[in-house]
Amino acid sequence: MRVLRSIDELRSIRAHSIANAQKFGFVPTMGALHLGHAELMKVASDQSDISIASIFINPKQFNSASDLAKYPRTIDDDLAICTECKVDYVYLPEISDVYPEGFDTSITPGSLGSLFEGASRPGHFSGMATVVVKLFNIVQPDVAFFGKKDYQQLAIIRRFVTDLNFPIQIQGVETIRELDGLALSSRNAQLTKEERIEAPRFYEILKVFNRTFTSTESLNDAIAAALNEFQGLDHFQLDYFEIADQATLQPSRDISKPLVALGAILGSQVRLIDNQELQ
Ligand code: PAF
Numbered sequence: 705m706r707v708l709r710s711i712d713e714l715r716s717i718r719a720h721s722i723a724n725a726q727k728f729g730f731v732p733t734m735g736a737l738h739l740g741h742a743e744l745m746k747v748a749s750d751q752s753d754i755s756i757a758s759i760f761i762n763p764k765q766f767n768s769a770s771d772l773a774k775y776p777r778t779i780d781d782d783l784a785i786c787t788e789c790k791v792d793y794v795y796l797p798e799i800s801d802v803y804p805e806g807f808d809t810s811i812t813p814g815s816l817g818s819l820f821e822g823a824s825r826p827g828h829f830s831g832m833a834t835v836v837v838k839l840f841n842i843v844q845p846d847v848a849f850f851g852k853k854d855y856q857q858l859a860i861i862r863r864f865v866t867d868l869n870f871p872i873q874i875q876g877v878e879t880i881r882e883l884d885g886l887a888l889s890s891r892n893a894q895l896t897k898e899e900r901i902e903a904p905r906f907y908e909i910l911k912v913f914n915r916t917f918t919s920t921e922s923l924n925d926a927i928a929a930a931l932n933e934f935q936g937l938d939h940f941q942l943d944y945f946e947i948a949d950q951a952t953l954q955p956s957r958d959i960s961k962p963l964v965a966l967g968a969i970l971g972s973q974v975r976l977i978d979n980q981e982l983q
Pocket of ligand 1: 732760762779832835836872
């Protein structure tokens, strides 16, 4: 595993891989790597001739300076995880390469960006989309890997890749969970003891919901039952729970289409998100 810091270095590796028709697989991250990121890197390394991860804490996708300051910085551990996962390269961009002096451009997702997470984190998806577009232009991968845990992020990326004609395949990777079902997230560390005990209920509610409908009527009953379960949580408040089209994320009850159940719950310090594609 080799660390790259400059765009020129990266471009010459990329040019070589294009000349040799090698598939270039990319996993963008903000560091604080956990087993969910490790899975993305393993999949990238298995499915690409050359795999590259990036670590860049993107200031533009945080809602406040204090959130950005609190974000864990664990570069030594992160690089050890990248080595274990056998990625070929890790790109650590200079801030001035991502946001040069006078930077004045942004990518603003349309309706997909204002729903759900977008409603409670104004500007977040614009900051995320702007940096992902920049990283795509710098790295020029053939395929990029993103976790399904951040379902809305994945849907927004798929949309702008189509809308802006990026020649990049976007691959969603299944959510990695703790043994008790809690989706892995760097935010889990901020749960109180009581919240951590109750947090796996989130996934249980989504799973039970997914099993208990076969028609639009039973879907409505299952939604009511799930809402009831969410309201019964002792340590979390429901932020949203919605059934939506997998691509547009517009709320839908049309069970003949690919749907996803998306939710967010609020603890004392932290907000958890999770989802289930419906079968
Ligand atoms: O999912 C993340 O870690 C970030 O949003 C991403 C895609 C690396 C962009 O900063």
